[in-house]
Amino acid sequence: MRERITMMVVVVTLLVAQFGSSSASRNLQQGWWKTFLLGGTTSSGVNPAGSSVVFPLYGNVYPIGFYYVQANVGQPPRPYFLDPDTGSDLTWLQCDAPCVRCTEGPHPLYRPNNDLVTCRDSICESLHSPDYECDNPRQCDYEVDYADGGSSLGVLLTDSMALNLTNGLLLNPRLGIGCGYDQIPGVSSHPLDGVLGLGRGKSSIVSQLHSQGLVRNVIGHCFSSRGGGFLFIGGDDVYDSSRVVWEPMSHLDQKHYSAGGAELLLGGKSTGLRNLMVIFDSGSSYSYLNSQAYQSLISLMRKDLNGKAIKETRDDRTLPVCWRGKKPFKTIRDARKFFKPLALSFSRGWRSRSTFEINPESYLIISSKGNACLGILNGTEVGLQNYNLIGDISMQDKMVIYDNEKQMIGWVNSSCDRSPNSHFASM
Structure with missing residues:
Protein backbone atom coordinates (compact mmCIF):
# COMPACT_ATOMS: atom_id res chain seq x y z
CA MET A 1 0.00 0.00 0.00
CA ARG A 2 1.40 3.35 -0.98
CA GLU A 3 -1.53 5.81 -0.50
CA ARG A 4 -0.41 7.16 -3.82
CA ILE A 5 -2.21 10.47 -3.96
CA THR A 6 0.47 12.38 -5.83
CA MET A 7 1.17 15.59 -3.94
CA MET A 8 3.70 17.45 -6.12
CA VAL A 9 6.14 17.21 -9.02
CA VAL A 10 9.35 19.23 -9.23
CA VAL A 11 12.26 19.50 -11.65
CA VAL A 12 15.68 18.00 -10.95
CA THR A 13 18.86 17.80 -13.01
CA LEU A 14 20.65 14.79 -14.46
CA LEU A 15 23.54 14.92 -16.91
CA VAL A 16 22.34 13.75 -20.30
CA ALA A 17 25.78 12.26 -20.86
CA GLN A 18 24.79 9.37 -18.60
CA PHE A 19 22.43 8.18 -21.32
CA GLY A 20 24.20 9.32 -24.52
CA SER A 21 21.06 10.46 -26.35
CA SER A 22 21.14 9.76 -30.09
CA SER A 23 18.75 11.48 -32.52
CA ALA A 24 19.52 8.88 -35.19
CA SER A 25 18.58 6.05 -32.84
CA ARG A 26 15.37 7.86 -31.88
CA ASN A 27 14.40 8.40 -35.52
CA LEU A 28 14.88 4.72 -36.28
CA GLN A 29 12.75 3.74 -33.30
CA GLN A 30 10.00 6.19 -34.25
CA GLY A 31 10.03 4.89 -37.81
CA TRP A 32 9.72 1.30 -36.61
CA TRP A 33 6.77 2.22 -34.40
CA LYS A 34 4.89 3.94 -37.27
CA THR A 35 5.44 0.84 -39.41
CA PHE A 36 4.17 -1.35 -36.58
CA LEU A 37 1.01 0.74 -36.14
CA LEU A 38 0.24 0.63 -39.85
CA GLY A 39 0.96 -3.05 -40.32
CA GLY A 40 0.39 -4.62 -36.91
CA THR A 41 -3.17 -3.48 -36.19
CA THR A 42 -5.18 -1.60 -38.80
CA SER A 43 -4.53 1.14 -41.33
CA SER A 44 -5.70 3.76 -38.85
CA GLY A 45 -3.90 2.26 -35.84
CA VAL A 46 -7.26 1.82 -34.10
CA ASN A 47 -8.28 -1.47 -32.55
CA PRO A 48 -11.64 -2.17 -34.23
CA ALA A 49 -12.66 -5.10 -32.05
CA GLY A 50 -12.76 -3.05 -28.86
CA SER A 51 -10.30 -5.42 -27.25
CA SER A 52 -8.61 -4.90 -23.91
CA VAL A 53 -5.20 -5.35 -22.36
CA VAL A 54 -5.54 -7.65 -19.35
CA PHE A 55 -2.95 -8.04 -16.59
CA PRO A 56 -3.31 -10.84 -14.04
CA LEU A 57 -3.10 -9.54 -10.49
CA TYR A 58 -1.09 -11.23 -7.76
CA GLY A 59 -1.00 -10.75 -4.00
CA ASN A 60 -3.65 -9.90 -1.42
CA VAL A 61 -4.51 -7.34 1.25
CA TYR A 62 -3.35 -9.60 4.08
CA PRO A 63 -0.92 -11.12 4.85
CA ILE A 64 1.08 -10.10 1.73
CA GLY A 65 -0.16 -6.52 2.06
CA PHE A 66 -0.53 -5.48 -1.59
CA TYR A 67 -1.56 -6.51 -5.10
CA TYR A 68 0.80 -6.25 -8.07
CA VAL A 69 1.05 -6.90 -11.81
CA GLN A 70 3.88 -8.11 -14.01
CA ALA A 71 4.87 -5.75 -16.83
CA ASN A 72 7.34 -6.83 -19.51
CA VAL A 73 9.44 -3.85 -20.55
CA GLY A 74 12.35 -3.36 -22.96
CA GLN A 75 13.96 -5.15 -25.88
CA PRO A 76 14.11 -7.99 -25.20
CA PRO A 77 11.20 -7.76 -22.73
CA ARG A 78 12.14 -8.28 -19.09
CA PRO A 79 9.65 -8.80 -16.24
CA TYR A 80 9.02 -6.22 -13.52
CA PHE A 81 6.53 -6.37 -10.65
CA LEU A 82 4.64 -3.08 -10.38
CA ASP A 83 2.12 -1.57 -7.98
CA PRO A 84 -1.05 -0.77 -10.03
CA ASP A 85 -2.00 2.70 -8.84
CA THR A 86 -5.07 4.68 -9.85
CA GLY A 87 -3.94 7.41 -7.44
CA SER A 88 -0.96 8.56 -9.55
CA ASP A 89 -0.07 8.99 -13.22
CA LEU A 90 3.58 8.24 -13.83
CA THR A 91 4.81 4.69 -14.41
CA TRP A 92 8.39 4.28 -13.20
CA LEU A 93 10.90 1.52 -12.62
CA GLN A 94 13.82 1.42 -10.21
CA CYS A 95 16.64 2.15 -12.60
CA ASP A 96 20.36 1.52 -12.87
CA ALA A 97 21.38 4.98 -14.11
CA PRO A 98 23.28 4.25 -11.82
CA CYS A 99 20.95 4.11 -8.84
CA VAL A 100 21.65 6.50 -5.96
CA ARG A 101 19.04 5.02 -3.63
CA CYS A 102 16.93 2.00 -4.57
CA THR A 103 15.06 -0.45 -2.40
CA GLU A 104 15.49 -4.18 -2.87
CA GLY A 105 13.02 -5.46 -5.45
CA PRO A 106 12.17 -8.87 -6.88
CA HIS A 107 14.11 -8.28 -10.13
CA PRO A 108 17.39 -6.66 -11.22
CA LEU A 109 17.24 -2.89 -11.73
CA TYR A 110 15.90 -1.65 -15.05
CA ARG A 111 18.70 -0.79 -17.50
CA PRO A 112 17.80 2.45 -19.34
CA ASN A 113 18.08 2.94 -23.10
CA ASN A 114 19.07 6.05 -25.05
CA ASP A 115 15.57 7.24 -25.93
CA LEU A 116 15.17 10.22 -23.61
CA VAL A 117 11.98 12.28 -23.55
CA THR A 118 12.72 15.96 -24.16
CA CYS A 119 11.83 18.68 -21.71
CA ARG A 120 9.16 20.20 -23.94
CA ASP A 121 7.45 16.93 -24.79
CA SER A 122 3.74 17.05 -23.90
CA ILE A 123 4.07 14.11 -21.49
CA CYS A 124 6.92 15.87 -19.70
CA GLU A 125 4.91 19.08 -19.52
CA SER A 126 2.01 17.20 -17.93
CA LEU A 127 4.29 16.29 -15.01
CA HIS A 128 5.19 19.89 -14.20
CA SER A 129 3.59 23.22 -13.46
CA PRO A 130 3.01 25.55 -16.45
CA ASP A 131 5.79 27.93 -15.37
CA TYR A 132 8.57 25.37 -14.95
CA GLU A 133 11.91 25.99 -16.66
CA CYS A 134 13.98 23.42 -18.51
CA ASP A 135 17.41 23.06 -16.96
CA ASN A 136 18.31 20.70 -19.80
CA PRO A 137 16.06 20.86 -22.90
CA ARG A 138 17.23 17.45 -24.11
CA GLN A 139 15.74 15.51 -21.20
CA CYS A 140 12.77 15.42 -18.85
CA ASP A 141 13.63 15.27 -15.16
CA TYR A 142 10.94 14.44 -12.64
CA GLU A 143 10.35 14.00 -8.94
CA VAL A 144 7.10 12.55 -7.63
CA ASP A 145 6.30 12.83 -3.92
CA TYR A 146 3.65 10.57 -2.41
CA ALA A 147 1.40 11.25 0.55
CA ASP A 148 2.99 8.49 2.65
CA GLY A 149 6.37 10.27 2.56
CA GLY A 150 7.84 8.23 -0.28
CA SER A 151 9.22 9.66 -3.51
CA SER A 152 10.83 8.78 -6.83
CA LEU A 153 13.34 10.99 -8.61
CA GLY A 154 14.56 10.28 -12.11
CA VAL A 155 14.44 10.99 -15.82
CA LEU A 156 11.73 10.18 -18.38
CA LEU A 157 12.42 7.96 -21.38
CA THR A 158 10.48 5.80 -23.82
CA ASP A 159 10.67 2.04 -24.06
CA SER A 160 8.51 -0.77 -25.38
CA MET A 161 6.06 -2.70 -23.23
CA ALA A 162 4.78 -6.08 -24.39
CA LEU A 163 0.97 -6.17 -24.16
CA ASN A 164 -1.46 -8.97 -24.98
CA LEU A 165 -4.92 -7.99 -26.24
CA THR A 166 -7.97 -10.13 -25.58
CA ASN A 167 -8.44 -10.50 -29.37
CA GLY A 168 -5.10 -12.34 -29.57
CA LEU A 169 -2.94 -9.48 -30.88
CA LEU A 170 0.44 -8.80 -29.31
CA LEU A 171 1.43 -5.12 -29.11
CA ASN A 172 4.79 -3.54 -28.31
CA PRO A 173 3.99 0.17 -28.04
CA ARG A 174 6.64 2.64 -26.99
CA LEU A 175 5.54 4.40 -23.82
CA GLY A 176 6.92 7.15 -21.61
CA ILE A 177 8.16 5.69 -18.32
CA GLY A 178 10.29 6.98 -15.50
CA CYS A 179 13.82 5.77 -14.87
CA GLY A 180 13.81 6.20 -11.10
CA TYR A 181 17.39 6.42 -9.85
CA ASP A 182 16.67 7.85 -6.38
CA GLN A 183 13.80 6.41 -4.31
CA ILE A 184 12.83 7.21 -0.74
CA PRO A 185 10.46 4.55 0.59
CA GLY A 186 7.31 5.73 2.34
CA VAL A 187 5.75 4.27 5.45
CA SER A 188 3.68 1.91 3.32
CA SER A 189 6.18 1.09 0.56
CA HIS A 190 6.14 -2.33 -1.03
CA PRO A 191 9.13 -4.45 -2.11
CA LEU A 192 8.37 -4.06 -5.81
CA ASP A 193 10.20 -2.90 -8.94
CA GLY A 194 8.13 0.26 -9.40
CA VAL A 195 4.69 1.70 -10.03
CA LEU A 196 2.15 1.29 -12.85
CA GLY A 197 0.52 4.73 -13.02
CA LEU A 198 -3.18 4.48 -13.93
CA GLY A 199 -4.38 7.98 -13.03
CA ARG A 200 -6.26 10.53 -15.12
CA GLY A 201 -3.22 12.50 -16.30
CA LYS A 202 -1.58 12.52 -19.73
CA SER A 203 1.46 10.54 -18.56
CA SER A 204 -0.55 7.54 -17.34
CA ILE A 205 -0.31 4.28 -19.26
CA VAL A 206 -3.99 4.27 -20.21
CA SER A 207 -3.78 7.85 -21.54
CA GLN A 208 -0.73 7.02 -23.62
CA LEU A 209 -2.25 3.86 -25.09
CA HIS A 210 -5.45 5.74 -25.88
CA SER A 211 -3.55 8.59 -27.57
CA GLN A 212 -1.92 6.00 -29.85
CA GLY A 213 -5.37 4.71 -30.86
CA LEU A 214 -4.88 1.26 -29.33
CA VAL A 215 -7.55 1.08 -26.61
CA ARG A 216 -10.40 3.07 -25.14
CA ASN A 217 -9.52 5.40 -22.29
CA VAL A 218 -11.01 3.04 -19.72
CA ILE A 219 -9.42 0.99 -16.96
CA GLY A 220 -10.78 -1.37 -14.37
CA HIS A 221 -9.71 -3.84 -11.73
CA CYS A 222 -11.11 -6.81 -9.88
CA PHE A 223 -9.39 -7.73 -6.57
CA SER A 224 -10.28 -11.20 -5.34
CA SER A 225 -10.67 -11.68 -1.59
CA ARG A 226 -8.98 -15.05 -2.17
CA GLY A 227 -5.95 -13.27 -3.62
CA GLY A 228 -5.13 -12.31 -7.17
CA GLY A 229 -7.61 -10.99 -9.71
CA PHE A 230 -7.09 -8.94 -12.85
CA LEU A 231 -6.58 -5.42 -14.19
CA PHE A 232 -7.76 -4.32 -17.63
CA ILE A 233 -7.27 -1.38 -19.96
CA GLY A 234 -9.88 -0.86 -22.69
CA GLY A 235 -12.80 -2.80 -21.33
CA ASP A 236 -15.42 -3.22 -24.07
CA ASP A 237 -15.18 -7.00 -23.97
CA VAL A 238 -14.68 -7.38 -20.21
CA TYR A 239 -17.87 -6.02 -18.62
CA ASP A 240 -21.55 -5.52 -19.33
Missing part, protein backbone atom coordinates in the same frame (compact mmCIF):
# COMPACT_ATOMS: atom_id res chain seq x y z
CA SER A 241 -22.20 -1.82 -18.84
CA SER A 242 -25.93 -2.36 -18.21
CA ARG A 243 -25.19 -4.26 -14.99
CA VAL A 244 -22.82 -1.65 -13.59
CA VAL A 245 -23.76 1.03 -11.04
CA TRP A 246 -22.40 4.27 -12.52
CA GLU A 247 -21.57 7.53 -10.78
CA PRO A 248 -20.19 10.69 -12.47
CA MET A 249 -16.62 11.66 -11.72
CA SER A 250 -16.47 14.72 -9.51
CA HIS A 251 -15.77 18.05 -11.20
CA LEU A 252 -14.28 19.28 -7.92
CA ASP A 253 -11.25 16.97 -8.19
CA GLN A 254 -9.78 16.72 -11.69
CA LYS A 255 -6.65 14.87 -10.59
CA HIS A 256 -8.11 11.79 -8.91
CA TYR A 257 -10.83 9.23 -9.48
CA SER A 258 -13.45 10.72 -7.20
CA ALA A 259 -17.21 10.26 -7.21
CA GLY A 260 -17.62 13.37 -5.09
CA GLY A 261 -19.31 13.71 -1.72
CA ALA A 262 -20.82 10.68 0.01
CA GLU A 263 -22.73 9.86 3.15
CA LEU A 264 -21.43 7.01 5.33
CA LEU A 265 -24.01 4.44 6.44
CA LEU A 266 -23.64 1.81 9.16
CA GLY A 267 -26.14 -1.03 9.15
CA GLY A 268 -28.20 0.87 6.59
CA LYS A 269 -28.57 3.91 8.86
CA SER A 270 -26.86 7.27 8.57
CA THR A 271 -23.82 7.88 10.73
CA GLY A 272 -24.27 11.61 10.36
CA LEU A 273 -21.06 11.72 8.30
CA ARG A 274 -21.95 13.48 5.05
CA ASN A 275 -20.19 15.15 2.14
CA LEU A 276 -17.13 12.94 2.48
CA MET A 277 -14.92 13.56 -0.57
CA VAL A 278 -14.14 9.99 -1.62
CA ILE A 279 -11.32 8.83 -3.91
CA PHE A 280 -10.97 5.34 -5.39
CA ASP A 281 -7.28 4.43 -4.99
CA SER A 282 -5.92 1.02 -5.99
CA GLY A 283 -2.50 2.04 -4.65
CA SER A 284 -3.84 1.80 -1.08
CA SER A 285 -4.27 -1.63 0.46
CA TYR A 286 -6.55 -0.27 3.16
CA SER A 287 -9.30 2.34 3.20
CA TYR A 288 -8.92 5.72 4.92
CA LEU A 289 -11.18 8.31 6.49
CA ASN A 290 -10.20 11.79 7.59
CA SER A 291 -9.59 12.06 11.31
CA GLN A 292 -13.00 13.39 12.29
CA ALA A 293 -14.89 10.80 10.27
CA TYR A 294 -12.59 8.02 11.47
CA GLN A 295 -13.05 8.85 15.15
CA SER A 296 -16.82 9.08 14.69
CA LEU A 297 -16.94 5.68 12.99
CA ILE A 298 -14.82 4.05 15.70
CA SER A 299 -17.10 5.50 18.36
CA LEU A 300 -20.23 4.19 16.63
CA MET A 301 -18.72 0.73 16.12
CA ARG A 302 -17.64 0.48 19.75
CA LYS A 303 -21.13 1.43 20.85
CA ASP A 304 -22.69 -1.13 18.51
CA LEU A 305 -20.33 -3.92 19.67
CA ASN A 306 -20.88 -3.21 23.34
CA GLY A 307 -22.40 -6.25 25.07
CA LYS A 308 -21.52 -8.66 22.25
CA ALA A 309 -19.19 -11.63 22.71
CA ILE A 310 -16.26 -9.72 21.23
CA LYS A 311 -13.82 -7.38 22.95
CA GLU A 312 -11.31 -4.81 21.73
CA THR A 313 -7.75 -5.93 22.33
CA ARG A 314 -4.55 -3.91 22.73
CA ASP A 315 -2.28 -6.94 22.36
CA ASP A 316 -2.52 -7.09 18.57
CA ARG A 317 -0.51 -4.48 16.64
CA THR A 318 -1.44 -5.77 13.17
CA LEU A 319 -3.71 -2.73 12.70
CA PRO A 320 -4.67 0.09 15.07
CA VAL A 321 -8.03 -1.42 16.10
CA CYS A 322 -8.57 -5.16 16.63
CA TRP A 323 -11.19 -7.28 18.41
CA ARG A 324 -10.90 -10.78 19.87
CA GLY A 325 -13.65 -13.31 20.27
CA LYS A 326 -14.12 -16.04 22.86
CA LYS A 327 -11.75 -18.10 20.72
CA PRO A 328 -9.53 -17.10 17.80
CA PHE A 329 -11.32 -16.42 14.54
CA LYS A 330 -10.23 -18.64 11.66
CA THR A 331 -11.92 -16.69 8.87
CA ILE A 332 -13.80 -13.45 8.44
CA ARG A 333 -17.00 -15.52 8.21
CA ASP A 334 -16.52 -16.42 11.87
CA ALA A 335 -16.39 -12.74 12.85
CA ARG A 336 -18.79 -11.08 10.43
CA LYS A 337 -21.90 -11.85 12.51
CA PHE A 338 -20.74 -9.28 15.07
CA PHE A 339 -20.33 -6.45 12.55
CA LYS A 340 -22.77 -4.43 10.49
CA PRO A 341 -22.22 -3.57 6.84
CA LEU A 342 -21.02 -0.13 5.83
CA ALA A 343 -22.00 1.78 2.71
CA LEU A 344 -21.15 5.01 0.93
CA SER A 345 -24.20 6.72 -0.51
CA PHE A 346 -23.50 9.10 -3.40
CA SER A 347 -26.10 11.71 -4.32
CA ARG A 348 -27.16 11.77 -7.97
CA GLY A 349 -29.48 14.70 -7.55
CA TRP A 350 -32.63 15.61 -5.72
CA ARG A 351 -33.89 12.05 -5.13
CA SER A 352 -31.64 9.52 -6.80
CA ARG A 353 -28.67 7.99 -4.97
CA SER A 354 -26.15 5.25 -5.77
CA THR A 355 -24.62 3.09 -3.04
CA PHE A 356 -21.21 1.48 -2.72
CA GLU A 357 -21.69 -1.44 -0.31
CA ILE A 358 -18.84 -2.35 2.07
CA ASN A 359 -19.63 -5.61 3.85
CA PRO A 360 -17.59 -6.77 6.89
CA GLU A 361 -15.46 -8.91 4.55
CA SER A 362 -14.49 -5.67 2.82
CA TYR A 363 -13.32 -3.79 5.90
CA LEU A 364 -11.96 -6.50 8.22
CA ILE A 365 -8.96 -8.81 8.17
CA ILE A 366 -8.22 -11.77 10.44
CA SER A 367 -4.76 -11.31 11.92
CA SER A 368 -2.22 -14.03 12.60
CA LYS A 369 -3.42 -13.97 16.22
CA GLY A 370 -6.97 -14.80 15.20
CA ASN A 371 -8.39 -11.34 15.88
CA ALA A 372 -10.67 -9.26 13.66
CA CYS A 373 -8.88 -6.02 12.75
CA LEU A 374 -10.38 -2.93 11.15
CA GLY A 375 -9.00 -2.24 7.67
CA ILE A 376 -10.19 1.37 7.73
CA LEU A 377 -7.49 3.71 9.02
CA ASN A 378 -7.01 7.34 10.02
CA GLY A 379 -5.92 9.08 6.83
CA THR A 380 -5.01 12.35 8.49
CA GLU A 381 -2.30 10.55 10.50
CA VAL A 382 -0.53 9.44 7.31
CA GLY A 383 -0.71 12.79 5.52
CA LEU A 384 -3.91 12.41 3.50
CA GLN A 385 -5.38 15.55 5.04
CA ASN A 386 -9.14 15.62 4.34
CA TYR A 387 -9.10 12.92 1.65
CA ASN A 388 -11.10 9.73 2.15
CA LEU A 389 -9.84 6.71 0.20
CA ILE A 390 -11.57 3.53 -0.88
CA GLY A 391 -8.63 1.13 -0.91
CA ASP A 392 -8.17 -2.42 -2.16
CA ILE A 393 -9.75 -4.04 0.89
CA SER A 394 -13.09 -2.32 0.24
CA MET A 395 -13.01 -3.00 -3.52
CA GLN A 396 -12.52 -6.76 -3.16
CA ASP A 397 -14.91 -8.97 -5.16
CA LYS A 398 -16.11 -5.97 -7.15
CA MET A 399 -15.23 -4.91 -10.64
CA VAL A 400 -14.45 -1.19 -10.41
CA ILE A 401 -14.35 0.68 -13.71
CA TYR A 402 -12.96 4.13 -14.50
CA ASP A 403 -14.36 5.40 -17.81
CA ASN A 404 -12.32 8.50 -18.65
CA GLU A 405 -14.19 9.01 -21.90
CA LYS A 406 -17.62 9.28 -20.29
CA GLN A 407 -16.20 10.65 -17.01
CA MET A 408 -17.91 7.92 -15.00
CA ILE A 409 -16.89 5.52 -12.21
CA GLY A 410 -18.74 2.21 -11.99
CA TRP A 411 -18.85 -0.89 -9.83
CA VAL A 412 -20.52 -4.27 -9.84
CA ASN A 413 -20.18 -7.37 -7.63
CA SER A 414 -18.04 -9.91 -9.42
CA SER A 415 -16.11 -13.16 -9.09
CA CYS A 416 -12.65 -11.69 -9.44
CA ASP A 417 -10.83 -15.02 -9.41
CA ARG A 418 -12.40 -15.90 -12.77
CA SER A 419 -10.86 -14.95 -16.08
CA PRO A 420 -12.28 -11.81 -17.77
CA ASN A 421 -13.69 -13.84 -20.68
CA SER A 422 -16.20 -15.53 -18.37
CA HIS A 423 -17.35 -12.37 -16.61
CA PHE A 424 -20.57 -11.64 -18.47
CA ALA A 425 -21.90 -14.93 -17.12
CA SER A 426 -20.66 -14.39 -13.56
CA MET A 427 -21.35 -10.74 -12.73
